[in-house]
Amino acid sequence: MSEVREKAALAKSASAVLNTLTTKQKNDALLKVASALIERNQEIIEANNEDLEHGRQNGTSDSLLDRLKLNEKRIEDIAEGLRLITQLPDPIGETLEVIERPNGLRIKKIRVPLGVIGMIYEARPNVTVDAAGLALKTGNAVVLRGGSSALSSNKKIVEVLHDALAKTAIPTHAVQLIEDPNRSSVDEMLKLNGLLDVVIPRGGSSLIQTVVQNATVPVIETGAGICHTYIDASAKPDMARDIALNAKVQRPSVCNSMETLLVHEQFAALHLSHLTEHFKDASVELRGSEKALTYVPWAVPATEEDFRTEYNDYILNIKVVSSLDEALQHIATYGTMHSECIVTEDEQNAKRFLQEVDAAAVYHNASTRFTDGFEFGFGAEIGISTQKLHARGPMGLPALTSIKYLVYGNGQIRN
Template sequence: MILDLNDLGRNAKEASYDLAIAATTEKNYALESMAKALLNNKQEIIDENKKDLNLAIEKGTSKAMLDRLSLNEDRIEDMAKGLMKLIALDDPIGEVVEMWKRPNGIKIGKQRVPMGVIGIIYEARPNVTCDAAGLCLKTGNAVILRGGSEAINSNKAIVKVLKEAVKESGLPEFSIQLVEDTSRETATKMMKLNEYIDVLIPRGGAGLIQAVVKNATVPVIETGVGNCHIYVDEICDFEMAKNIIVNSKTSRPAVCNAAEKMLINENIANEFLPIIIKALREKEVEVRGDEKVKSIISDIIPATEEDWGKEYSDYIIAAKVVKDINEAITHINKYGTGHSEAIVTDSYKNSQKFLNKIDAAAVYVNASTRFTDGGEFGFGAEIGISTQKLHARGPMGLKELTTTKYIIYGNGQIR
């Protein structure tokens, strides 16, 4: 039976009360059970994932998007490992982050507590289902998951396995729930489920995120559109620059931390552009360029104004020749999405200028943008990459899924 949103909401709210007071040992036992259940049911999950993949192939889905959707034994094992890593991390719930005493003797403290019920609306990455479930459970939050129609069979299989493991571990079965109706109407209703959902986190492309931001009455943490740039400075190691760009673009081109633009200092453009474009083309990346790039590489596809603000999520990158670091910074702050930006340079002065002046959640010196990830940052996993500035920014780990409340100790004081 498919439950409607109000039923899911009521179930989640009830589960959240028990989860909020669950001991760390109880939550860790549930996470271990979830990890084992994934491994014990690998084939069932892969079989359901194949149904989604076959439908996606019939629709002509791009190679990069198929990669996002695909599950295999290694990826399921990685999902299980991600849950196990959460066990080793400190539980933030109950932490008193500060406490002070007032002149009247009252003691006031600030304590970390769960948010309550978290809603996640996301697209074609079924691994998000597991990551979100694990992070929310560790932080004592109930979660309502609403994945895209393209991954519905995979998500149903994963959630079934995880729910059974949680129930058997002794925590509420409805700690994790999936919205099985993937219609747009249901998603819109979920965005307005203020009675039950405390915060909504969208993960996906620009269209999904903006739809949630514009339509939701539930508080939203905006995540993830990644129009990420790499600026290659005039003083740099060409081999390093080439490797960073190729990795940032091609290791997983459909994820939000993949590079979409490269800006090349004009003093090295004649020498470096042929090197990097050859390397990208060897990886079957389509390169688009401005007029200065085209004057150096004549067969380049011309870039349009639309290209500079576009997140391709595909084997495409646009290149621009800039006068200096100042023009690069101005361009990035104009067209970037506040996600991840990188400079490749041997100049300490320029690296610091870039770090200080770029307005983004993650700013890199001489490293791939692909490291903007909860696992890579040591958070175990992430619920998303926040590109906003309130409450959370960058990869959202355990602490970002908590709020605080004041706890006050007195001994009879009255005002």
Template sequence: MESSQTQSKTVVSEVVQKSTLAKLAAPRLSLLSTDQKNKALLLMADALVAETSSIIEANAKDLQRGKEIGTSQSLLDRLALNEDRIEAMAEGLRQVVELPDPIGDILEEVTRPNGLHIRKLRVPIGVIGIIYEARPNVTVDAAGLCLKTGNAVVLRGGSSALSSNQRVIEVLHEALSRSDVPTDAIQIILDPNRSSVDEMLKLNGLLDVLIPRGGHALIQNVVKNATVPVIETGAGICHTYLDASANYEMALNIAINAKVQRPSVCNSMETLLIHQSFAAEHLASIADQFTSLNVELRGCAAARELAPVIKKVTDEDWDTEYNDYILNIRIVSELDEALEHIRLHSTMHSECIITESAEHAERFLQEVDAAAVYHNASTRFTDGFEFGFGAEIGISTQKLHARGPMGLPALTSTKYIIKGSGQIRG
């Protein structure tokens, strides 16, 4: 009986086991030079391209399972990998190589009157846990950014991408085995049960921070239940406001791009706000353009009157991140009404105004509280790659530590180095 009890106590979950391996690898990783880390990243990029066929084969299993359980087309698009997307993942790693390594940067330096010399340096956070859904590219982005900043990482992707993520990590581990980076620095949790996520949320002492990436429900579960510190990334209920003075061709092109170019991602537009005078002249044409692109339109009474193809919107719709070919439309009387709607329904991700009025543009840019605020450009640009960060770890909508697309500096902490010559405090 005692032997059985002792044996049961020694059973270690996959989450604890792999997080422990990452914790042990983190100190070694943090001491590597920029050159050593960059060589590893290039090996990882080359390996992904070389193993494109096997990765696509694994991805096909995930896609087939998704189709069998009725996964929506937009979510299947998030999940799907092809040669171009795998090359883009590899290119993201190559871009990270070209970026400056923030580790060791001196942020502040001062010599005190008593002779103490104090420097504030960027250092790795340690072990980062990342919980995300059906986008296998996140696996590569997260691994690359964490490696460059000297952080070990424990990844827990969605069950819908299990085969893809497993194969990708196998490829990355093989590449790392030919580098100075310990392979244990990148871990992935393959247990598809919700309990593995719940376990990560309480893994203080092994994980230094958690970053959730995905829909509102996943993010809120992590934020509300984790005891490990969390960097909150946000769902994207993004708005585009067409002001009275907007250029029609520009407004149409930007609105279509913001909704249709890739509707399954968080920086796509969910609600189009239109000034009443602009709508009176152009909404019917705009509605026809969206309808021709298979976008379902839902709108207020005034919008439906101008374009009968628009269906009735509900109160719930204004607060829904569709990630699909669905768009809300609301006609507003003035800029203030658009600003008020955004204040009520924004997730503080990305917001846009299309206008030729410098005064209105400046008001919008100053008054809208969001991680990214645009004038005459698509919200689809809220992305680490587009901002020149290489790959990104996520888009933070909180206000502490990091906000907006999180590149390398967001994955660092700080350390004070103090040198003296025998000083004591009186």
């Protein structure tokens, strides 16, 4: 049996036990894991150093090395993340509905774990702990397939996790790490119907496309964010400036940051030239539509391809539009259904934008950077879903659950 199939089968056998644990048993176990990560942080840092060294030899960029790097502070943050998960309400077992039927049948709809979650992700080793914590809290087993660049770190982290779980009610088999760094192990996971209940990819768009294109197991698509901010004619100039700047530069590398600024021509005529000075000061490279270039002559012309690109960087497209309709049309064409914003004082236009834009989160007068589990008040998230099935937007604990109908009778049969 292959590593992937064997480990997924072990995870599935553990999931039957997980489903019977109390909230306290799960929380106690996660707290033990949090302590163990801190106690053994030097071992983890050593393993991480191997990954970093390996990355340097392979010419990995500084920014990627920084994402990969673990130190005492970061391990403390990861452990604190686990502790926060223990404080979230446990959705499992919750009764969502009770239906009494005329024939005397009583039907209870309750929340149950999904079963076994497959996580496929890239560099950052903190995802290993986050994903395991969220999965275990919701009674799910998890099969982790991290990036090969973090393999030593992930192996050590999972070793620490297993050692800690061995003293708890959670079976150690509930967390499995795929160590095979080849692409074939990803492909195998994607076809494990019957063993995996869902696969969640987290990473760049090429990883996500690989998963969407090849999985036969149900997928929750996350992440890709080509987000727009539309400044309407009636927008307050200061508010528009603050929101647009925040959406672009507060953290350009994340999925809810802005890639394209749409500006109504009336606003553009009065304020665009001034507004773009702020982007210049923040070292943002601007790419403009033809009309935008008339106000921002130092920008480079934007191509069709630019409007389809998630830069995750200090680069921004600016397009001047003649109407709300043109903005809506642009978003429908180029958006990824993640987060979209209108800045306007016109309530009718705001209402139309919120109604007509098809995205997980649609904002009126606030930065798209708020699309995030913590900012929505859900606590830690396993990702931000950009599909419409099962979960949409920041996925808190309920996104990792399913339901089940319990039907209580006293001999009912169907006529």
